Amino acid sequence: MRSRYHHSSLLAAALSHNIKHTFIHYLCLQSDLIYTNSHNGEKNSHRRTENIPNLLIVNWTQNEVGSFPPGKKITIVFVIGGPGSGKGTQCSMIVKHFGFTHLSAGDLLREEAKSDTEQGMMVKNLMHEGKLVPSELIVKLLLKAMLQSGNDKFLVDGFPRNEENRQAYDKIIGIEPELVLFIDCSKEEMERRILNRNQGRDDDNIDTVRRRFEVFQESTLPVVQHYEKTGKLRRVDGAKSADAVFEDVKAIFVQLNTQANQVSSVSRAQSNPFKRFLDLFCGCFGTQEATN
Numbered sequence: 001m002r003s004r005y006h007h008s009s010l011l012a013a014a015l016s017h018n019i020k021h022t023f024i025h026y027l028c029l030q031s032d033l034i035y036t037n038s039h040n041g042e043k044n045s046h047r048r049t050e051n052i053p054n055l056l057i058v059n060w061t062q063n064e065v066g067s068f069p070p071g072k073k074i075t076i077v078f079v080i081g082g083p084g085s086g087k088g089t090q091c092s093m094i095v096k097h098f099g100f101t102h103l104s105a106g107d108l109l110r111e112e113a114k115s116d117t118e119q120g121m122m123v124k125n126l127m128h129e130g131k132l133v134p135s136e137l138i139v140k141l142l143l144k145a146m147l148q149s150g151n152d153k154f155l156v157d158g159f160p161r162n163e164e165n166r167q168a169y170d171k172i173i174g175i176e177p178e179l180v181l182f183i184d185c186s187k188e189e190m191e192r193r194i195l196n197r198n199q200g201r202d203d204d205n206i207d208t209v210r211r212r213f214e215v216f217q218e219s220t221l222p223v224v225q226h227y228e229k230t231g232k233l234r235r236v237d238g239a240k241s242a243d244a245v246f247e248d249v250k251a252i253f254v255q256l257n258t259q260a261n262q263v264s265s266v267s268r269a270q271s272n273p274f275k276r277f278l279d280l281f282c283g284c285f286g287t288q289e290a291t292n
């Protein structure tokens with residue numbers, strides 16, 4: 001068991017390292033396990049005691065994860081909804097019609113939970129309790145999966161789950177989502193679906209489901225409200241049949257495609273020197289529309 005002193009010195013070491021090329025984040029703990037990953041690769045986890053501050057330091061070098069090539073257009077859509085609202089079901093249908101790569105935050109974490117490491121154990125415990133994992137961990141997993149896919153269009157399913165997730169995403173990935181699809185469904189219907197889902201999920205039991213509903217209510221709904229304010233939110237009624245929900249979802253993605261095509265034809269035209277010259281020339285004579 002490490003002392004408070006150990007964590008203070010780790011914090012000091014991490015801060016001095018930050019000046020060069022390391023992300024350092026302080027995360028509020030959501031379980032009894034404290035997890036530290038120091039910059040020299042040492043990994044430790046500790047049971048929380050009164051001696052250990054309620055802080056978690058996760059320390060990653062940029063090289064460990066990588067980044068998108070500068071200037072590459074990346075399209076990101078977040079898909080949010082309560083547990084069992086139909087996020088995964090709709091994402092599979094979107095993938096078939098619109099060529100996105102589907103990244104399920106929950107699936108990435110379930111993979112992580114299988115690994116026989118302290119990090120895997122931490123993820124497994126948190127998911128079993130229906131709690132959220134540290135933000136930087138899930139953002140890092142998402143970025144890694146995005147880079148590995150080679151695609152430039154991503155559906156991020158089940159993320160962000162709270163304000164801290166959203167801020168960590170902004171800090172680490174920083175690509176504004178094109179839109180945020182919110183699948184709205186009643187608690188009773190979601191509960192019914194989860195308890196009939198039969199995917200052998202460790203967290204699909206009534207106690208964990210109730211805890212997940214609380215997390216959704218307390219932490220995820222404020223994120224929904226945030227995107228409503230920014231005009232990015234697209235709400236669909238998730239209580240209908242899966243096909244009927246997809247009709248509404250499809251309309252949203254058709255509109256997104258149309259907007260993207262318009263933007264790319266404008267930028268193609270702007271990068272054409274002859275067209276620019278013609279626009280300028282016609283503009284001088286008040287015949288701007290002639291070239292459109």
Ligand SMILES: Nc1ncnc2c1ncn2[C@@H]1O[C@H](COP(=O)(O)OP(=O)(O)O)[C@@H](O)[C@H]1O
Pocket residue numbers: 081082083084085086087088089090193194196197238239240241242243245
């Ligand atoms: N619109 C729907 N109507 C009825 N059942 C649905 C609908 N959408 C999904 N389901 C079923 O409900 C369960 C939960 O759906 P899922 O897509 O896994 O939800 P989430 O990814 O939001 O947890 C699955 O068994 C799925 O087949």
Ligand SMILES: O=c1ccn([C@@H]2O[C@H](COP(=O)(O)OP(=O)(O)O)[C@@H](O)[C@H]2O)c(=O)[nH]1
Pocket residue numbers: 081082083084087105106107109126127128130131132133138157158159160161165203212
């Ligand atoms: O960004 C995320 C996404 C998921 N989870 C964890 O993964 C579990 C399952 O999430 P998933 O999206 O697979 O299922 P849902 O609860 O939406 O059915 C959640 O309860 C959390 O413990 C998390 O911590 N952060």
